[in-house]
Amino acid sequence: xxxxxTYDTSYARDMAxxxxxxxxxxxxxxxxxxxxxxxxxxxxxLSIATLTGITLIAVFGLHITTGLCGQINLGQSAFMAVGAYxxxxxxxxxxxxxxxxxxxxxxxxxxxxxxxxGAPSLRVKELYLAMATLASQFIIVYMIxxxxxxxxxxxxxRVPWASIGGLVFDTPVEIYYLVAGIAVIVGLAAxxxxxxxxxxxxxxxxxxxLAAAVMGVNIYGYKLLAFFTxxxxxxxxxxxWAHYLTYLNPDQFRLVDSVWMLGMLIIGGMGSTLxxxxxxxxxELLDVLTYYISPALSAAFPQLPTNVTWAVSLVVxxxxxxxxxxxxxxxxxxxxxxxxxxxxxWPYGY
Amino acid sequence: xxxxxxxxxxxxxLGGVYGLVALxxxxxxxxxxxxxxxxxxFLLVMAMLAWTxxxxxxxxMWLSIVAVLAVSVVLGYGVERxxxxxxxxxxxxxxxxxxxxxxxxxxGVAIISWGGxxxxxxxxxxxEPFTWGPVIIPQAYVWSFLVAIALFILLLVFFRYTKYGLAxxxxxxxxxxxxxxxxxxxxxxxxxxxxxxxxxxxxxILYGSLHPLSMEMTHLGLVKAIPVVLLGGMNSLAGALVGxxxxxxxxxxxxxYIDPIIGGGFKDVVPLILMLLILLIKPYGLFGWVRIERI
Numbered sequence: 147x148x149x150x151x152t153y154d155t156s157y158a159r160d161m162a163x164x165x166x167x168x169x170x171x172x173x174x175x176x177x178x179x180x181x182x183x184x185x186x187x188x189x190x191x192l193s194i195a196t197l198t199g200i201t202l203i204a205v206f207g208l209h210i211t212t213g214l215c216g217q218i219n220l221g222q223s224a225f226m227a228v229g230a231y232x233x234x235x236x237x238x239x240x241x242x243x244x245x246x247x248x249x250x251x252x253x254x255x256x257x258x259x260x261x262x263x264g265a266p267s268l269r270v271k272e273l274y275l276a277m278a279t280l281a282s283q284f285i286i287v288y289m290i291x292x293x294x295x296x297x298x299x300x301x302x303x304r305v306p307w308a309s310i311g312g313l314v315f316d317t318p319v320e321i322y323y324l325v326a327g328i329a330v331i332v333g334l335a336a337x338x339x340x341x342x343x344x345x346x347x348x349x350x351x352x353x354x355x356l357a358a359a360v361m362g363v364n365i366y367g368y369k370l371l372a373f374f375t376x377x378x379x380x381x382x383x384x385x386x387w388a389h390y391l392t393y394l395n396p397d398q399f400r401l402v403d404s405v406w407m408l409g410m411l412i413i414g415g416m417g418s419t420l421x422x423x424x425x426x427x428x429x430e431l432l433d434v435l436t437y438y439i440s441p442a443l444s445a446a447f448p449q450l451p452t453n454v455t456w457a458v459s460l461v462v463x464x465x466x467x468x469x470x471x472x473x474x475x476x477x478x479x480x481x482x483x484x485x486x487x488x489x490x491x492w493p494y495g496y
Numbered sequence: 497x498x499x500x501x502x503x504x505x506x507x508x509x510l511g512g513v514y515g516l517v518a519l520x521x522x523x524x525x526x527x528x529x530x531x532x533x534x535x536x537x538f539l540l541v542m543a544m545l546a547w548t549x550x551x552x553x554x555x556x557m558w559l560s561i562v563a564v565l566a567v568s569v570v571l572g573y574g575v576e577r578x579x580x581x582x583x584x585x586x587x588x589x590x591x592x593x594x595x596x597x598x599x600x601x602x603x604g605v606a607i608i609s610w611g612g613x614x615x616x617x618x619x620x621x622x623x624e625p626f627t628w629g630p631v632i633i634p635q636a637y638v639w640s641f642l643v644a645i646a647l648f649i650l651l652l653v654f655f656r657y658t659k660y661g662l663a664x665x666x667x668x669x670x671x672x673x674x675x676x677x678x679x680x681x682x683x684x685x686x687x688x689x690x691x692x693x694x695x696x697x698x699x700x701i702l703y704g705s706l707h708p709l710s711m712e713m714t715h716l717g718l719v720k721a722i723p724v725v726l727l728g729g730m731n732s733l734a735g736a737l738v739g740x741x742x743x744x745x746x747x748x749x750x751x752x753y754i755d756p757i758i759g760g761g762f763k764d765v766v767p768l769i770l771m772l773l774i775l776l777i778k779p780y781g782l783f784g785w786v787r788i789e790r791i
Contacts, residue, residue, distance in 0.1 A: 212589070218589055218592065265776075266772070266775050266776055269775070269776060269779060270775055270779040272588045272589070273531055273588050273592065274726070274775055274779050276589075276592055277722060277726060277771065277775065278771075278772060278775050280718070280722070281723075281768040281769075281771050281772050282772075284719060284764070284765065284768050285765055285768055285769070285772075288761065288764065288765050291761070292758060292761070401718070402600065405593070405596050405597070405600070408593055409593065409597065412589075412590075412593055416589075454607075454608060456607070457603075457604040457605075457607035457608045458604070458608070460600050460601070460603060460604035460607075461600075461601055461604035461605060461608070463597075463600070464597040464598065464600040464601035464604065465601060467593060467594070467597040468579060468594055468597050468598065468601070471583065471586075471590050471593060471594050471597075472578075472579065472582040472583065472594075473582075475583075475586055475590055
């Protein structure tokens, strides 16, 4: 549903993501808000924003693999772990100044791992592929735990602060800017993939891969490329995670986290980049909500165990996912699209 | 050689338990085409419920088993009606995520209700292990194995000779054809889920008699039962049992010989590696129906 009065006079206009001056204005306001956010947000909300940004990068990756190309990936958290440990090991052993090199290398390592565990996508589809990636989630984390000589295993791994040039990212504000910048770049990349030749091939494979093959799309190559790209972004997210928390442990990368990210994608709306953003922000806010209501719950029901925060957030998250899947499977971005269409058409009904 | 024999027999018995868990999964897939990733959570909740009734409230064990079966009827019907029915036409990813979310929901409820402790049943099975030549088997394993075989035979008879079982198989193949022949598809779905949750209850209670109950039981459904189901073929009851035996033996033998070299925990990964291999070599499993794709 286009804004009224917009029409295309050139190919570039047809492909544009931002169409009207109003949209450009809103975009500038959004970036300005991102930049000044740390100044009035407070410590807690800054950390929430940073975590949301890191998760968003991984969810963009999942958006490419699962949302655009239809290859179900239940192991995104494990690929984040690969990226996290790669960057951690490189910067710990070679020095923190290598971060600028370690970051893309972490992405590449995660992408290659994604290729290995995404290889079953050439033989199996959908449900069976989901099971193969589920296996990858457990196997990768198991291997990280076993390779203690390299990764510290279950005892954990201390990660140095990241540094680019002489600038060391050791305060929350600096890390927030790093994460926000990379998240914006990754989001733009993901959105651009959608309107490129590669993106059209992905969408063709998702909709009907046999028909795509008949049309001449190299489905094997593009499926592997989808896995590589998705896991590349997961690796970058993992590296940022490592340098934000400065302590790594295999228990940070569980199946629940992978499913969480898929849930974010589904709640937001699978086929759109905006959906990935909306879903991630929604779930993170839900998490904050459970953090606030848990003490009240514990006070109201004293016989609840002490680790109830985790269980309550689990219950809230699963109920949210189930409700969305039952009532609005196309997600928040679909609702947002309906809202936009209704105000653009106003006062007409259709 | 003695050690190998011990591993083999223990593996077969353990495989019986895995097969029992997997039977519940196969039932649901056989009639509705949904892989129930929440099966492990059902195991946990049913087993904990039985524990609450038996140990917490002091009911005799047989009564708490009957009560848990009654609860599982209600739970199975409720889950099918509220959660699975709206998703009937949806792509497969939706059902995968919904069953995963359901599993996490039940796990969260279990942690809130029972506090994440490790509890054990009062022993309702005899304790002395059988000794068979050089091999020692705890009696609980043998009973579980026998129950698994008995249930398997019962289910085989059910699916082949009773009209409810035949209706379930019909529904799994084609909804329209089933409806045109007078089968109420919605009722069949409800019956399937009820049956599967009852199987989960039995499997959970039996598993609880072998091991202390902890929140880790949900793990069982995902990490152990799914490889069994994929190995055996998702539509096949016999496949569930055979797959269970293979995975059980592979796990115990593999762990027994390789764990000392690597340092522990390998037995959790053996079923997954086997699953990856079977997905690459023979994706539909040993006895599963092969899906022929046409444009």
